[in-house]
Amino acid sequence: MTDTAPVIHDRSAFDALAEAVPMLRVAEREARVWRRFWRTSALTSVLMPLLFLGAMGVGLGGLVDDNRSSVEGVDYLVFVAPGILAATAMQAAAGESLWPVMAGMKWIGTFHAAAATPVSPPDVFGGRLLWIAARHAMTASAFVVVAALLGAIPSPWGVLAVPAAVLTGQAFAAPLSAYAGGQDSDIPFPLIMRVGIVPMFLFSGTFFPVDQLPDWLEPVAWVSPLWHGVELCRGATTGSLGVASAAGHTAFLVGIVAGGCWWGARTFTARLAP
Amino acid sequence: MSTAVAMLGPRRALRVVEHNARAYLRMWPVFVSGFLEPAFYLFSIGIGVGELVGDLPGPGGSPISYKLFVAPAMLATSAMNGAVFDTTFNFFFHFKYAKTYDGMLATPLSVRDVARGELTWAMLRCGLYATAFLVTMWALDLTPSGWSVLALPAALLIGFGFGGVGMGLTTYMRSFVDFEYVTLAIVPLFLFSATFFPLSQYPAALEWVVRISPLYQGVALERALILGDMGPELLLHTAYLGAVGWFGLRVAGRRLGSLLQP
Numbered sequence: 133m134t135d136t137a138p139v140i141h142d143r144s145a146f147d148a149l150a151e152a153v154p155m156l157r158v159a160e161r162e163a164r165v166w167r168r169f170w171r172t173s174a175l176t177s178v179l180m181p182l183l184f185l186g187a188m189g190v191g192l193g194g195l196v197d198d199n200r201s202s203v204e205g206v207d208y209l210v211f212v213a214p215g216i217l218a219a220t221a222m223q224a225a226a227g228e229s230l231w232p233v234m235a236g237m238k239w240i241g242t243f244h245a246a247a248a249t250p251v252s253p254p255d256v257f258g259g260r261l262l263w264i265a266a267r268h269a270m271t272a273s274a275f276v277v278v279a280a281l282l283g284a285i286p287s288p289w290g291v292l293a294v295p296a297a298v299l300t301g302q303a304f305a306a307p308l309s310a311y312a313g314g315q316d317s318d319i320p321f322p323l324i325m326r327v328g329i330v331p332m333f334l335f336s337g338t339f340f341p342v343d344q345l346p347d348w349l350e351p352v353a354w355v356s357p358l359w360h361g362v363e364l365c366r367g368a369t370t371g372s373l374g375v376a377s378a379a380g381h382t383a384f385l386v387g388i389v390a391g392g393c394w395w396g397a398r399t400f401t402a403r404l405a406p
Numbered sequence: 407m408s409t410a411v412a413m414l415g416p417r418r419a420l421r422v423v424e425h426n427a428r429a430y431l432r433m434w435p436v437f438v439s440g441f442l443e444p445a446f447y448l449f450s451i452g453i454g455v456g457e458l459v460g461d462l463p464g465p466g467g468s469p470i471s472y473k474l475f476v477a478p479a480m481l482a483t484s485a486m487n488g489a490v491f492d493t494t495f496n497f498f499f500h501f502k503y504a505k506t507y508d509g510m511l512a513t514p515l516s517v518r519d520v521a522r523g524e525l526t527w528a529m530l531r532c533g534l535y536a537t538a539f540l541v542t543m544w545a546l547d548l549t550p551s552g553w554s555v556l557a558l559p560a561a562l563l564i565g566f567g568f569g570g571v572g573m574g575l576t577t578y579m580r581s582f583v584d585f586e587y588v589t590l591a592i593v594p595l596f597l598f599s600a601t602f603f604p605l606s607q608y609p610a611a612l613e614w615v616v617r618i619s620p621l622y623q624g625v626a627l628e629r630a631l632i633l634g635d636m637g638p639e640l641l642l643h644t645a646y647l648g649a650v651g652w653f654g655l656r657v658a659g660r661r662l663g664s665l666l667q668p
Contacts, residue, residue, distance in 0.1 A: 172586045180593060187597035191607050192455065195472075199460040208458065319433055326439040334450030344457055 154251045158259020159266065161246070166267075177271045181220040182278055188212050188339060189284060204341055206286070206370055213284035214293055214365035215338035217275055221268050221301035222358050226329045228264050229305045230321045233312035236260075243404055253404035254397040257309060261393070264305045265298050272297040279369075287371025296368055300361030303385040304329075306392025314399035332358045337366075360384045418515050422523025423530065425510075426492075440491070440531075441538045444484035448542070451602060452476035462604060465635035477548045478632040479601040481539050481557060482564055482624035486595070488532030489565035493572035494588050497524060498579055507666055517663045521573065525655060528569040529562050536561030543632075551634025560631055560644075564624040567647035570654030571620070577661035595621040620650055 150156040166173065193208035203211040236243035236256075246256050272294045279285050285293070312321075335345065336358035342350055353359045360381040367373020367381075430437045456472035464470030500506035507520050515523075536558055543549050549557075572588075579585065598608075599621035605613050616622050627643040630636065 176586050191603040196458045322436050334446050340454040
């Protein structure tokens, strides 16, 4: 053969790994795109939760602490910090799963390009989830460090709030990506945000304990995945969650992620398989 | 003469309003749900967190409930959101991708008609949201003063101020990535304009920064009207918002002229 393939780069450990797990290639692609605008993106995703922590935890918290000594046994800042952590993971996951999936499937078509390679449709789905998890791990870590410096994280178990926030994000990213993968129009997306995500953000024990909700609404909060995420994060930052409840909340969220992955593999295959 | 002309009159800028109204008729749930977010915030922070906060000192030192403190701020916020969304994201999309304005300028409409029409539409939209929110407040017994009636025109003024600025700034946007900066501006305004806690909670040096925020001007105006705390400083808030909106509209009109008719 006169024409030999040029050696692009040496085989790295990543290449070897990506050969076994092709979805890593999809995550790599997302990371390479992200490198082009990471400054604005990182600024927004790190700054937004911190602004909420400053306003709600410090500003509003001052009023709460003047009025009563504690909420569920802790300062309001300590109470609200894990709520904001979990809730912003949810919001970010929703934003990254709805419109970008529509773009990959329909507007730009990058998913079709990926599926034309040895990467399978479920790999496209899984690779994106993997990338979302990696980004959430970064932003959650930054939040936990700043919150700890502000005195919002009394327990060393607080480091576990990072995986708890990532899991919360995945519990939204998996089903929402799966759903978006099967849609043909983005018209329902703002409705999902306004009727689903925003009320969950505000009523899942994020800013005030769910037992303050009207009695008929309290059971609704229990099925909100965000409530489980908030309880996990809060249990970690305050170090007050028992093993049994931690396992229960984790199992609920893992169940949703698993269901979302099953659904996503179906919708992505239906749309992308040749 | 069509019904729309009969209802809106023959002015050209109103054709732009009619265009938007007809476009939104096809996705009315998106339009209607814009009202929900401030209402959810009122229920969550105002009423839920309000139970933790208790009473705050109101006008003249008499205590007011926390939800009564937050409600006018959410009214101002909903006016801001309604106006900003239409004059930034939607305006940019129409301008850059859908080429709606190129189409409009091929008719007898002028660039200034387009700018005025879009701003009128944005104000109309925020007027509808403000009305719905005021009715909610009234139903929850959160409108103690008769001056509350003026809260609606005040909301339109907030819409004019933010709509004008939003449209002016949008003419400088290069791509949707730049809209991260809109979010980066709106969220701090929303959180730190004496919306959820009074000026006295801020360090003295920051108090003046907060006072400069256009949303603070709107919140102070709405709060005074809802509580019936009338005073000469309301004229200052009004003048500030009016001036900001007028300036933005001027910038938008001039820039659009050079962008659309090179």
